[in-house]
Amino acid sequence: MIKLLKSPAKIVTVDTDGLNYKRGKDSSKINVLYDHSIVIENNIIKDLIPNSKVGDHTFEKVIDLSGLTILPGLVECHTHTAFAGSRSNEFLMRLKGATYEEIAESGGGIISTVKAVRQSSFEELVRIIKPKINLFISQGVTTLEIKSGYGLSYYDEIKILQVINYFKQTLPINIIPTFLGAHTFPPEYKNDHKKYLKIIIDELLPFIIKNGLAEYVDAFCEKGAFSSEEVDKIFSKAKKLGYKLRLHTEQFNNVGGLDVALKHNSLSVDHLEVISENDITKLSGSDTVAVLLPGVSFFLNYQYAPARKLIDNDIIVALSTDFNPGSSNIPDLHLIMSLAALKMGMSAEEIISGVTINSAKALNMNHEIGSIEIGKHADFAVFDVNDYEDIIYNIGQNLNMMTIKNGEIVYKRNMEN
Ligand code: NIG
Ligand code: FE
Secondary structure (H helix, E strand, O other), X not given: OEEEEEOOOEEEOOOOOOOOOOEHHHHHOOOEEOOEEEEEEOOEEEEEEEHHXXXXXXXXXXXXXXXXXXXXXXXXXXXXXXXXOOOHHHHHHHHOOOOHHHHHHXXXXXXXXXXXHHOOOHHHHHHHHHHHHHHHHHOOEEEEEEEOOOOOOHHHHHHHHHHHHHHXXXXXOEEEEEEEEXXXXXXXXXXXXXXXXXXXXXXXXXXXXHXXXXXXXXXXXXXXXXXXXXXXXXXXXXXXXXXXXXXXXXXXXXXXXXXXXXXXXXXXXXXXXXXXXXXXXXXXXXXXXXXXXXXXXXXXXXXXXXXXXXXXXXXXXXXXXXXXXXXXXXXXXXXXXXXXXXXXXXXHHHHHHHOOHHHXXXXXXXXXXOOOOOOOEOOEEEXXXXXXXXXXXXXXXXXXXXXXXXXXXXXXXXXXX
16 A cells, blocks of 8 residues: 655654664754655655655555644653552652652562552553553654563563553554563562572573563662672573663662673663763763653652763763653653753754654664654654644643554544544
C-alpha cells in the first residue's frame, strides 16, 4: 500500500545524514522541510517529495496534514510503567522533609511497589498499566521502553515481563521490554546478596532471553542497591547471553557505575544527576548515550543532571520521563521536554533530538526509527503547532493531534474537544 502524508506545514526531519544520532552541538540541528509531503510504502518512509510533484503519482491513501507540524514518532527510552499501587504517602513524607533514600532505607521506596506488584495478578496488572501506555501513545510516542524491576523474584519478574510482552503483542506501537531484576535487593535477600545475584545470573538471565521475554538488561548501581562489582557480574553474564545493556547510575552517589557501563559498552547511562567532571571526560566522545531524567529532579526536588556540560563535552544526550511511582510519577514526555528547557538549559532543537534520534540510539534502534529519513519506519507525531518550540512552551497541553505508527494512525485527537 502506498500512502501520502500530504503537505504538512512543516516536517521536522531530525535528519542525521545517515549517522543516526546527534552528538554534542550536532543536536542543535534538526532540519525543517517546507512544502513537502511524505510517501510511505509498506510501513516505511519511501520518499519526501515537493508538494508540486504530488500530482505525478497515485496513492492508495492520502492523509491531509495541512497546517500541522510533523515530527518523528517520539521515542520514550526509559520507563517503569509496569507497576501497581500508589506511593502518595512517600510523596507527603518528602514534603515534610524525608528524603527518597531515607524512605527506601526504612523499607518503603521500590520495595513498597514490589509488594503491590507481587499481590497483583497478570490480569490486574494489564488493567492498571494499559491506560498509562495509552497516555504515552496520545502524546505521539511510537516506541516505549518498559522495565521490569518491581517483582524481584523469579516468579514475579517473569510475570511482569509477560505483561509487558502482552502489550508488545497487542498494542499498535513498539513496546520494548527491559529486564531490571537488579533494581534493588528484595527483603528476603537483603542480607544475602550472593543468593539473589545467583537467581538473576543463573536463573533469570538465561530463562528470559531463551523465551524471548527481553533483549535488554538494566541495573541500578547505587549505595543501597547494586554495587559496581555486582553490576559487573550481572553485565558480564548478560553480555555473554547476547543482551543489550543499560545502567541507572550516578543518581545519588558515584559508586563506579559509569566505569562498569563503559567497560561493557552499555547502550546508555541513565540519571547522572551527580556525575563528576572526571566521568564527563570519560563519557565524552563515547557511543554510550546519556539519558537524562529531569522529571526525577522535579518530583524529588533534587538537583538536575548537567545537560549543558554533557552536550558541550560531545556526549549524545537523550531525554525520558523515567515514569515510576516513586521518583517520577510523570507519564508526560512533553512536560519532560519543558523541564529540560527550563531547568537544564537545553535548546528546543537539543530537546527534540533527545526524544527522537538520541533516545532511539539508547535502545540501539536508531537505524530504524528516530528521524524522518528514507528507509526508516513510518512513525510520526503530528502536532497542531506553528513551530516546534510551541510543544515545549505550551506546558500541560497535549498538542499532539495524531500518532502514526508504521504508516497507520494509532491515535487521533477528537477535533470537537
Ligand atoms: O529510575 N533509581 C531507581 N529506579 C527508579 C525509581 C524507582 C522507584 O522509586 O520506584 C528511578 O528513579
Ligand atoms: Fe529509572
